[in-house]
Amino acid sequence: MDLYVVQFLTGLANAASLFLVASGLSLIFGVTRIVNFAHGAFYMLGAYIAYSLTVRWQTPLGFWAALLVASAAVAVVGVIIETLLLRRIYNAPELLQLLATFGITLIAEDAVRLIWGPEDLVGPRAAGLSGAVSILGNAMPIYDFVLILLGPLVFGLLWLLLHRSRWGLLVRAATQDRDMVNALGVNQKWLFTGVFALGVFLAAFGGGLQIPRDAVTHFMDLSIITEVFVIVVIGGLGSIGGAFLAAIIVSQLNAFGILILPGISLVLMFAVMAVVLVLRPWGLLGKQVVRSRIAALPDVGAWKPFDRTGRLAVSLAVFLAVLLPFLLGDYGISVASEVMIAIIFAISLQFLMSVGGLDSFGHAANLGLGAYGAALCVQYFGMSMELAMLTGPLIAAAFAVVAGWFCVRLSNIYFAMLTLAYAQILWSIVFQWVDLTGGDNGIVGVWPSEWAASPNAYYWLTTACAVGVVLAIRYLTFSPFGYSLRALRDSPMRSATIGISQRHIQHVAFVISAFFAGLAGVLFAFQKGSIFPDALGISTSVDGLIMVLLGGFNTVSGSVVGAVVYKVSSIWLMSNTDFPRLILGSVIVVLVVLFPQGIVGTSQRLLETWRTRRRLGEANVGAPAQKGGVA
Amino acid sequence: MLEVAKLNSWYGPAHILFDVNLNVMAGEVVALLGRNGAGKSTTMKSIIGLVNRREGRLVFRNDEISNLAPFEISRKGLGYVPEDRRIFTELTVEENLEVGRQPAREGGNAWTPDRIYTLFPNLAEMRKRPAGRMSGGEQQMLTIGRTLMGNPYLVLLDEPSEGIAPKIVEQMAEAIILLKREGVSVLLSEQNLHFARLISDRCYILEKGITQFSGTVAELDSRPDLRETYLAL
Ligand SMILES: Nc1ncnc2c1ncn2[C@@H]1O[C@H](COP(=O)(O)OP(=O)(O)OP(=O)(O)O)[C@@H](O)[C@H]1O
Numbered sequence: 059m060d061l062y063v064v065q066f067l068t069g070l071a072n073a074a075s076l077f078l079v080a081s082g083l084s085l086i087f088g089v090t091r092i093v094n095f096a097h098g099a100f101y102m103l104g105a106y107i108a109y110s111l112t113v114r115w116q117t118p119l120g121f122w123a124a125l126l127v128a129s130a131a132v133a134v135v136g137v138i139i140e141t142l143l144l145r146r147i148y149n150a151p152e153l154l155q156l157l158a159t160f161g162i163t164l165i166a167e168d169a170v171r172l173i174w175g176p177e178d179l180v181g182p183r184a185a186g187l188s189g190a191v192s193i194l195g196n197a198m199p200i201y202d203f204v205l206i207l208l209g210p211l212v213f214g215l216l217w218l219l220l221h222r223s224r225w226g227l228l229v230r231a232a233t234q235d236r237d238m239v240n241a242l243g244v245n246q247k248w249l250f251t252g253v254f255a256l257g258v259f260l261a262a263f264g265g266g267l268q269i270p271r272d273a274v275t276h277f278m279d280l281s282i283i284t285e286v287f288v289i290v291v292i293g294g295l296g297s298i299g300g301a302f303l304a305a306i307i308v309s310q311l312n313a314f315g316i317l318i319l320p321g322i323s324l325v326l327m328f329a330v331m332a333v334v335l336v337l338r339p340w341g342l343l344g345k346q347v348v349r350s351r352i353a354a355l356p357d358v359g360a361w362k363p364f365d366r367t368g369r370l371a372v373s374l375a376v377f378l379a380v381l382l383p384f385l386l387g388d389y390g391i392s393v394a395s396e397v398m399i400a401i402i403f404a405i406s407l408q409f410l411m412s413v414g415g416l417d418s419f420g421h422a423a424n425l426g427l428g429a430y431g432a433a434l435c436v437q438y439f440g441m442s443m444e445l446a447m448l449t450g451p452l453i454a455a456a457f458a459v460v461a462g463w464f465c466v467r468l469s470n471i472y473f474a475m476l477t478l479a480y481a482q483i484l485w486s487i488v489f490q491w492v493d494l495t496g497g498d499n500g501i502v503g504v505w506p507s508e509w510a511a512s513p514n515a516y517y518w519l520t521t522a523c524a525v526g527v528v529l530a531i532r533y534l535t536f537s538p539f540g541y542s543l544r545a546l547r548d549s550p551m552r553s554a555t556i557g558i559s560q561r562h563i564q565h566v567a568f569v570i571s572a573f574f575a576g577l578a579g580v581l582f583a584f585q586k587g588s589i590f591p592d593a594l595g596i597s598t599s600v601d602g603l604i605m606v607l608l609g610g611f612n613t614v615s616g617s618v619v620g621a622v623v624y625k626v627s628s629i630w631l632m633s634n635t636d637f638p639r640l641i642l643g644s645v646i647v648v649l650v651v652l653f654p655q656g657i658v659g660t661s662q663r664l665l666e667t668w669r670t671r672r673r674l675g676e677a678n679v680g681a682p683a684q685k686g687g688v689a
Numbered sequence: 690m691l692e693v694a695k696l697n698s699w700y701g702p703a704h705i706l707f708d709v710n711l712n713v714m715a716g717e718v719v720a721l722l723g724r725n726g727a728g729k730s731t732t733m734k735s736i737i738g739l740v741n742r743r744e745g746r747l748v749f750r751n752d753e754i755s756n757l758a759p760f761e762i763s764r765k766g767l768g769y770v771p772e773d774r775r776i777f778t779e780l781t782v783e784e785n786l787e788v789g790r791q792p793a794r795e796g797g798n799a800w801t802p803d804r805i806y807t808l809f810p811n812l813a814e815m816r817k818r819p820a821g822r823m824s825g826g827e828q829q830m831l832t833i834g835r836t837l838m839g840n841p842y843l844v845l846l847d848e849p850s851e852g853i854a855p856k857i858v859e860q861m862a863e864a865i866i867l868l869k870r871e872g873v874s875v876l877l878s879e880q881n882l883h884f885a886r887l888i889s890d891r892c893y894i895l896e897k898g899i900t901q902f903s904g905t906v907a908e909l910d911s912r913p914d915l916r917e918t919y920l921a922l
């Protein structure tokens with residue numbers, strides 16, 4: 059019994075930080091409609107800066123001053139990012155916003171490593187609060203009690219700010235209809251900047267609060283952001299009260315989950331989130347989110363299957379790819395195999411996103427399941443590579459049948475966040491279930507069959523698979539199934555009235571996409587001879603997204619080009635720089651802001667413009683033909 | 690007061706308005722008539738700056754406003770009342786009015802919640818009520834009141850009579866006449882010809898994004914053919 063009381067109190071103390079970060083995220087989302095992935099990075103930055111200050115100012119007042127100063131400093135960073143970057147993408151598709159803010163996270167991680175070094179930092183206890191009191195015979199840090207009080211205090215202050223000041227009133231109004239607030243004479247820009255600064259301040263303060271309890275690390279951004287995403291989804295995006303409630307629920311799940319089974323907490327969290335989303339798709343206290351302006355990239359023209367020139371060009375490219383082993387050495391060919399695998403992974407994601415309109419932020423789950431499925435079959439049943447190439451994708455697809463059932467019930471940003479959570483949960487299972495998966499040590503000894511063991515043979519195998527998958531996906535895209543899927547993407551309402559069952563079709567697409575990604579996973583495992591939990595990590599999902607983005611979101615198979623360019627340059631980067639994240643992050647940000655249509659999208663547009671110009675002679679053509687691909 | 694010349698607007702690739710011309714003098718109530726989809730609302734949204742792309746000359750009280758953001762236009766004294774009302778349903782009546790409040794204009798008699806409550810007595814009884822729990826007519830009054838709180842010289846009023854009870858429509862007409870007496874100009878979009886004739890000085894007829902007629906209400910009355918061609922449902 060006593061243990062439960064202590065556990066409950068610890069849970070409440072944990073809730074404080076989570077609430078601060080989550081309320082900031084929710085506030086920002088409410089007004090700007092941006093899901094700020096970088097929120098975890100601001101939390102981390104807050105902790106690092108506060109660490110540097112608390113080691114210097116070790117007095118009771120100094121501790122709190124350090125937290126405030128650090129948070130204010132991070133808020134300034136936030137304002138700079140908001141004015142320079144976010145203002146340009148407020149009307150961009152959600153996924154681009156998520157990607158851009160993820161890019162900031164990458165930059166922040168390397169920046170922190172540059173400034174504070176790679177080691178974990180252990181901060182001092184909060185001066186004056188370092189003691190413990192005995193609760194039913196168990197020692198509880200005094201600091202935990204401070205946190206327990208702090209959560210409701212901040213909640214109360216936020217409530218007062220939002221309900222008793224004109225600024226708060228405008229924020230609440232803008233949360234509902236920002237364009238109307240604008241038309242009533244309120245400068246949105248400063249409102250957005252103000253809200254962003256406040257949200258970032260809260261995140262950074264939450265980071266600082268953790269110093270006396272936990273080491274400061276450069277992993278803390280991703281671990282908190284997953285938890286916070288779960289919290290805002292459970293509580294309802296945009297709702298501060300929801301964030302408060304859900305922060306308590308999640309930290310209690312964590313506190314008691316540990317008693318049942320260490321490591322189960324993420325699973326529990328995920329389960330609760332899934333149940334909440336199915337019962338109340340907008341979260342416990344959330345309201346349905348209406349995007350005030352339909353944000354769409356201009357279409358690059360109606361999609362069509364390749365014409366004769368196109369087919370000829372593609373055949374030529376495939377022919378050249380087949381000849382590649384005669385041009386490259388072993389190293390070059392193994393890079394080329396990786397590229398082929400990346401193509402399979404990217405195109406499977408593109409099918410889900412561009413054709414299905416389902417923006418997944420957790421595609422790594424499918425790749426990882428394929429890879430681990432195959433590796434485990436090899437390890438435990440001595441399965442052959444050929445058979446594993448079938449079982450791996452089937453395992454990924456089988457999981458997708460279950461996960462997809464939940465995911466397709468949600469739209470837009472909620473879908474992205476649930477898929478992210480899906481991948482994270484699998485990652486943590488794989489990471490923690492050491493007996494089965496080897497945990498961090500991975501599974502080794504996953505070698506291909508003899509006939510495919512040479513680099514060249516393996517390359518031809520991956521090439522054959524890549525060509526097959528791309529063809530299959532193009533075929534699906536232009537099949538009746540693909541048309542229904544696109545109809546759903548473009549106007550769910552109308553499709554519903556003509557009798558297309560949204561969930562069913564999207565569910566099938568989710569499973570198909572998972573199957574192909576699973577194949578990429580199997581090929582990946584056999585190429586490396588091993589598989590590690592990273593394969594399921596956020597960065598793998600983001601790799602996929604970048605390849606699609608680079609190729610072009612609104613193309614059928616631009617990601618093939620995206621995969622080639624991205625894979626080759628990132629392999630080169632990895633071996634030639636110490637700060638790949640910094641570069642990668644900057645590339646993402648620049649891409650999102652300057653070339654949101656990607657390589658293929660942009661060139662198609664240029665071509666289209668050129669053709670229109672020619673068709674119309676020298677007549678004054680104002681804008682490129684923007685014929686929608688919407689039937 | 691407001692001069693619109695050669696206004697063109699687009700929703701994405703769709704070209705909606707074609708060279709629309711109109712003007713409103715100080716103290717006038719001008720009606721914009723036309724069928725469903727004629728482009729009345731689009732004209733208003735274009736003036737206040739809520740469409741993605743617009744071209745043309747927009748002059749308000751001697752200032753060019755075609756390159757300004759909605760909030761800047763609104764601060765110059767051009768108020769906008771949208772047809773779907775867009776009240777903040779989560780906020781109370783009082784709070785909705787407060788969102789619209791802007792500093793008083795020089796020499797002007799600033800609008801206060803009390804003055805709004807005198808104009809629309811129904812609102813006075815529900816100051817603390819969340820606006821989401823009001824009838825359509827009450828919401829219409831609130832959205833006009835909210836815009837008035839910005840002390841506009843000219844109000845763009847998009848279909849104030851749409852979907853509300855005849856009795857409230859009457860109240861609305863009285864309120865608009867009162868506003869006119871206070872010196873507020875109004876550009877009104879309407880399908881209800883009876884209502885528009887009751888309160889307007891002049892009118893324009895819009896069809897498929899093109900101005901088809903401009904003249905006084907008397908002139909419109911003398912041309913039954915216009916009514917037949919452009920206004921009959
Ligand atoms: N958001 C939008 N996106 C694309 N087209 C639009 C949009 N809003 C309106 N339109 C189109 O613009 C045209 C003009 O519409 P508008 O709303 O201005 O008409 P209206 O005269 O106000 O009609 P009503 O009397 O029904 O309010 C219509 O053909 C309509 O279909």
Ligand SMILES: [Mg+2]
Nearest residue numbers: 729730731772
């Ligand atoms: Mg209208």
